[in-house]
Amino acid sequence: xxxxxxxxxxxxxxxxxxxxxxxxxxxxxxxxxxxxxxxxxxxxxxxxxxxxxxxxxxxxxxxxxxxxxxxxxxxxxxxxxxxxxxxxxxxxxxxxxxxxxxxxxxxxxxxxxxxxxxxxxxxxxxxxxxxxxxxxxxxxxxxxxxxxxxxxxxxxxxxxxxxxxxxxxxxxxxxxxxxxxxxxxxxxxxxxxxxxxxxxxxxxxxxxxxxxxxxxxxxxxxxxxxxxxxxxxxxxxxxxxxxxxxxxxxxxxxxxxxxxxxx
Numbered sequence: 001x002x003x004x005x006x007x008x009x010x011x012x013x014x015x016x017x018x019x020x021x022x023x024x025x026x027x028x029x030x031x032x033x034x035x036x037x038x039x040x041x042x043x044x045x046x047x048x049x050x051x052x053x054x055x056x057x058x059x060x061x062x063x064x065x066x067x068x069x070x071x072x073x074x075x076x077x078x079x080x081x082x083x084x085x086x087x088x089x090x091x092x093x094x095x096x097x098x099x100x101x102x103x104x105x106x107x108x109x110x111x112x113x114x115x116x117x118x119x120x121x122x123x124x125x126x127x128x129x130x131x132x133x134x135x136x137x138x139x140x141x142x143x144x145x146x147x148x149x150x151x152x153x154x155x156x157x158x159x160x161x162x163x164x165x166x167x168x169x170x171x172x173x174x175x176x177x178x179x180x181x182x183x184x185x186x187x188x189x190x191x192x193x194x195x196x197x198x199x200x201x202x203x204x205x206x207x208x209x210x211x212x213x214x215x216x217x218x219x220x221x222x223x224x225x226x227x228x229x230x231x232x233x234x235x236x237x238x239x240x241x242x243x244x245x246x247x248x249x250x251x252x253x254x255x256x257x258x259x260x261x262x263x
Contacts, residue, residue: 024041028175030047030049032047033046048116048177051117078130078223080126080128080222081220082123082219084220084248085216087252091216097153097157098153100141101150102194103143104153105145105192107144108122108123108145114180115180122143122144124143126235127233128224133233150192151192151193159194162192162193162195165193166195168196168197168217169197169217170186170216170217170219171199171216171217173203173206174200182196182219183198210242213242213250222246233263234260235248236253238252238253
């Protein structure tokens with residue numbers, strides 16, 4: 001399909017084809033989109049708040065956008081969005097039932113609809129679709145959303161209805177989307193009696209807190225650096241714990257480590 005799309009027009013020309021490539025970093029998505037719509041950017045993702053006005057119900061680009069010469073590219077992204085526990089925190093370290101209760105209280109469906117315009121799928125595990133090792137039928141035991149089970153496990157954890165449980169701090173970046181996702185998580189946990197305090201930080205403050213293991217919960221995403229499932233599995237290898245690696249959860253399991261090394 002490359003020839004039909006005009007992607008071979010430059011075949012045979014000496015590299016580089018461009019003198020330079022400019023990447024602009026935006027704190028918020030709307031300034032980025034406005035700059036794209038004014039013709040100052042060549043490439044942009046579609047912010048969630050603009051999606052319905054740009055994409056038709058059949059998934060095609062709107063006629064207005066086509067008339068402006070805009071081209072739509074659809075690409076599956078090996079990406080994972082998650083809420084992570086700090087497993088060195090005393091509250092979570094020795095109480096798996098509390099973690100399980102929170103997992104069952106979390107409902108990913110409104111997250112997918114509100115923040116991804118229905119373009120994401122519910123995670124079955126750490127490996128995303130399209131990569132070796134992904135299992136569509138995987139059942140980890142504490143997904144999907146189930147409030148009744150969540151309440152029972154919270155009671156089993158020693159906090160019936162949230163009684164006796166202190167406020168839990170949720171760390172996230174200061175962007176509008178980060179704040180909105182945190183607030184939705186806050187509301188979902190409140191349904192079983194868990195109080196969440198949202199701590200909005202800049203990205204440098206966020207990474208510093210993660211590296212110093214100074215947090216309880218955090219919201220984050222991980223996009224594959226290269227097309228191999230190891231890039232996601234390495235997030236849980238104990239020797240990759242922060243501040244030297246990307247095991248932000250401080251997860252340690254000898255059986256997992258052995259299988260990871262073997263793989």
